[in-house]
Amino acid sequence: MVNEIYADVFSRIYGFHTIGLRYFNVFGPNQSANNQYAAVIPKFIKAAKELVPPTIYGNGENSRDFTYVENVIQANIKAILCTSIEAHTVLNIACGRSVTINELWKLISSNFEANNIKPIYVSERVGDVNHSLADILKAKELFGYEPLFNIEDGISLMKNCAI
DSSP, rough: HHHHHHHHHHHHHOOOOOOOEEEOOEEEOOOOOTTTOOOHHHHHHHHHTOOOOEEEEESSEEEEEEEHHHHHHHHHHHHHHOOOOSSSSEEESOOOOOOHHHHHHHHHHHHTTTTTOOOOOOOOOOTOSOOOOOOOOOHHHHHHOOSSOOOOHHHHTTTTTTO
């Protein structure tokens, strides 16, 4: 947030216009699943590969807007090349579609042949956001951002990647 405030100040005072990108739940190859802050997708892929039940906090109906790393790369390149901004602006980078944690496990378990592994449900974590869905319209309008990979594509591409 502080970066966005500073960028806005520089834009107003010095005419130095920038684009801030807010990434939503990025996933891709070589993410670690082995620490307490690991993202859910590498944790679920590791569980599916090892045929062990994943842990789901709450009832699994929380949702997130997951985006494959290639979408982020596309957005970064388009933002760098964008010359049509007249003031500092902040854009959401994601797929613009939410998926529940239960749906995510079903997708991963089916891709990694772990269909009969059932998750373990535990209490919700304090402070977890229930639902997250990015509005990506400004990025589409400003520089033609369009997610090239949906979550299904990204998970499929992760089949042969290290976790």
